[in-house]
Amino acid sequence: MELNLTSPKTVRNLLNEYSLAPLKSKGQNFLIDGNIAEKTARAAIPEGAFALEIGPGLGALTQRLLARAGKVFAYEIDSGLVRALREIFAGESRLSLMHEDFLKADIESDLAETAQQGIYVAASLPYYITTDCILKLLDSRLNIKSITVIVQKEFADKACARPGDKDYCALSAACSLSSDARILFTVPPGCFYPEPKVGSAALGMRINEAEKEETKERLSLVKALFSARRKTVKNNLQSAFGLRAEEAQDILKDSGIDINARAENLSVIEIKKLHKNLKSASKYTENRLKSFKQ
Numbered sequence: 001m002e003l004n005l006t007s008p009k010t011v012r013n014l015l016n017e018y019s020l021a022p023l024k025s026k027g028q029n030f031l032i033d034g035n036i037a038e039k040t041a042r043a044a045i046p047e048g049a050f051a052l053e054i055g056p057g058l059g060a061l062t063q064r065l066l067a068r069a070g071k072v073f074a075y076e077i078d079s080g081l082v083r084a085l086r087e088i089f090a091g092e093s094r095l096s097l098m099h100e101d102f103l104k105a106d107i108e109s110d111l112a113e114t115a116q117q118g119i120y121v122a123a124s125l126p127y128y129i130t131t132d133c134i135l136k137l138l139d140s141r142l143n144i145k146s147i148t149v150i151v152q153k154e155f156a157d158k159a160c161a162r163p164g165d166k167d168y169c170a171l172s173a174a175c176s177l178s179s180d181a182r183i184l185f186t187v188p189p190g191c192f193y194p195e196p197k198v199g200s201a202a203l204g205m206r207i208n209e210a211e212k213e214e215t216k217e218r219l220s221l222v223k224a225l226f227s228a229r230r231k232t233v234k235n236n237l238q239s240a241f242g243l244r245a246e247e248a249q250d251i252l253k254d255s256g257i258d259i260n261a262r263a264e265n266l267s268v269i270e271i272k273k274l275h276k277n278l279k280s281a282s283k284y285t286e287n288r289l290k291s292f293k294q
Helices: 008-017 034-044 060-066 079-088 127-139 153-159 170-178 209-225 233-241 245-254 268-281 283-291
Strands: 050-054 071-076 095-099 119-124 144-152 182-187 200-206
Touching: 008 079, 034 060, 034 119, 034 144, 034 182, 034 200, 050 060, 060 071, 060 119, 071 079, 079 095, 127 144, 127 153, 127 170, 127 209, 144 153, 153 170, 153 182, 153 200, 170 209, 170 268, 209 233, 209 268, 233 245, 233 268, 245 268
Parallel strands: 050 071, 050 119, 071 095, 119 144
Antiparallel strands: 144 200, 182 200
16 A cells, blocks of 8 residues: 555654654755645656656655656655665655765766756755755756746745845846746645744746756856845956956946946846857956856
8 A cells, every 4th residue: 555655644654663853954844735745746747757856855745756757866865764765665666766965966977868858856945955956957967847846935936036126136047047937836834744934835947948058157147246246247247257347347338237237136138148248258258157167
C-alpha cells in the first residue's frame, strides 16, 4: 500500500521511524497538504516530462511528480532523509536520488544526458538558499523549460516585483530578464509540519528560451548594476567595467537612460539596451560581461 506522504500522521511516523527531527538550521518544514502538492506538480511538469527536484524531504512532492513525470532527478543534502527516501521509494526506477548539496553539485555534468531534453524544476525551498538556487538554475547551460517552487511569500513578491516597487532588487531584474515570473497561488503556514511563522507561495517561472545565452550575460550585468545600490548606474558601470566617466555617460545616453538613474528604476528593456551598448562599446567590456559570475 502506497504511503500518503502528505499526511501529518505519516510524516510524524516516518520521522520517528528514522530517528529524524526537522532541522531549523536547514529550514526543514515538510509539506503536509495533498492539494498543494498536487497543484504544484501539475503546474510544474507536463505528463511524461523530466523533473528536477531540489530538497525532496520525505517525498510529498516527489510522490506527485512521479505520478506525472517520465523521470525525477532529485538532490537531497540530509543523509537521514536520503536513507528514508531510498526505502520509501524502493524499486522506483524512475527516481534518481543524489545525496548532495544542490548548490555545490555540478548539475551540468550530472544532467548531461538530458542536454537535449527539457528539464522542469520543482521544489519546496528553504528561504536561506532560495536566491542561490534560483540564480544557479538561471545561470546554467541546461535546457530548463520552467521553474516552479514553493517559497516564502516575501521571496515570491521580490521575484515578481517591477521597477519602482519597494521590493524591486537584483533578484527581480534577474527573474524578469530570464522568465515570466508570477505567483501561482499562496500556501498557508498550516500546510507544513512543523508550521512556519510566515506564509509561502508557489512561484512559477517559464524560461525565455529564445534569449538564453544573452540572458546569462545580462544576469552578470544585473549583478554589477546592483552591487552598490546607493550608487548610480553610471558609477556602478565605471567600477564594474573599468570605464571612464565619459564612456559610461555615452553608453547610458545611447541606451536612453538618465545619468543619475539607479538600478532599481531600470526596466527590462533598458537593461537589454544597456547590455547591447556595453557589448558594442569595446572588446574589453564584452569580455568583462562574460567573466562576471553569479
